[in-house]
Amino acid sequence: MINQLVKRIKETNAPIVVGLDPTLKLMPNFIKEKNFKEYGENLLGASKAIIEYNKGIVDAIADLVPCVKPQIAMYESFGIEGLIAFKETVDYCKKKGLLVIGDIKRGDIGSTSEAYAIGHLSGVEINGKKQEGFNEDFATVNPYLGIDGIKPFMDVCQKEKKGIFVLVKTSNPSSGEFQDRLIDGKPLYEHVAMKVAEWGDSLMGDSYSYVGAVVGATYPEMGKALRSVMPKAYILVPGYGAQGGTADGLRPFFNADGLGAIVNSSRGIIAAYQNEKYAKFGEAGYADAARQAVLDMKADINSIF
């Protein structure tokens, strides 16, 4: 799947992943009103609204980007109904030819991580037949439990030719609370990065590993160091736009050939219509606004090469 991702990034010339992180606040009112009227002002109505909202955006951007990244928390907050919207979003995106990174940040002891890996990147065996749960193409994982929590994901990735992105340095302001603490003279995130490189060596695609990393755009100087620690890891870079990351700050995350990193934007794309810059599209034009925001982001990022 990492080979697919590299291929699609080259084809689209867009090292961009659109974060499908719907909330009621980001969603156009007309979509909420219509679905609440049809299905009720409840979890079902919200779930149906999310699906409509997402499909509108996906239709508008599917030819421009290689990849989307639904953040499962935004769906999980709506309980079962929300997770049905997650699943429907994953399926719809795949049907549209997009690769899907499930931003799930799971991680647990061995047998439990295996259950997550099966649920999200493979399928559970029932009397010898594989039954698919969510079946994303990639998943984000949390390294706090060490290799026990990562290995089951790697095993599933090897079998299914899928990929993971391990949290190394996250984009949030307090990410340094533990991640930046020095161990033997190096920050914890660098130790995690060294492990990502080591783990990834055993699971290589053509030029990049099945084991990637998450490094926040908000920390470009760390991006530079981490790029060299993990030369074969694709870096998923959140934090561009709304969280404060800039195109110039993205340079260190990429290799000289313009590969090696994929930059996420969520609110900046899916709620572009709420931004003054795209106000002319109006609420009804939220999908066109999202498309224009992707085009602008693509130009912005490509300006650094």
Added chain:
Amino acid sequence: MINQLVKRIKETNAPIVVGLDPTLKLMPNFIKEKNFKEYGENLLGASKAIIEYNKGIVDAIADLVPCVKPQIAMYESFGIEGLIAFKETVDYCKKKGLLVIGDIKRGDIGSTSEAYAIGHLSGVEINGKKQEGFNEDFATVNPYLGIDGIKPFMDVCQKEKKGIFVLVKTSNPSSGEFQDRLIDGKPLYEHVAMKVAEWGDSLMGDSYSYVGAVVGATYPEMGKALRSVMPKAYILVPGYGAQGGTADGLRPFFNADGLGAIVNSSRGIIAAYQNEKYAKFGEAGYADAARQAVLDMKADINSIF
């Protein structure tokens, strides 16, 4: 909710939480066969089987213990249908008077952690009305992202009088890979524990904090140190039984009054019938075997006081 937990532990004299972590391997064949026949050899059939299996165990143990801990990964591996079983299990346990710890180990940047907290410990607001997602009483959370990832859970806990258990030192063999690394002369897990104590001070119940910690039974010597670092944190202790933790090793996790810790057992209870010791119950008696295993665990743990 922490006050409720302490009260129920005193009433039952059982500082025990039963891990409801169903898998097809642990489940009696007759339950699988019945449900696969009725609903199909698919995710739905598995989900229905899980619900029946769990209800049998819950009915057999509800008067003995204060609390259960469903591990959401085991349900998530069956996709949406599995999560419906999770939700039904949570609801059923609460109806039976059990407190429910959602073992979800979530953690993300602020707005995303908030979505998880809302989904699992509160409810999402839709046009001013709260709509409940999963609504457990407690949740486990991952600290790798720092306070940004924890604070939204704490805010929801304060509002809803619920609680969290922060991963400090996990029970798995490779937990030391990052957690044991020394920072300023102290292992990372101790730094996390100091933060848990600090965070918890601002969110106190009568005698213990809403902010608890997870420390594996497999590391008793660390339990001792961590007990004193976090005097007001309830410690959720996985790893007893199947993973190798012993009753004697549990002593350091408790305070002198026998409070301060709650010990989890999953396989050792829910699949007791597969253990030679409880073979006489047979597959059909899996629930009675679970009850006997709880009674034996209770005697074992109380022997240390």
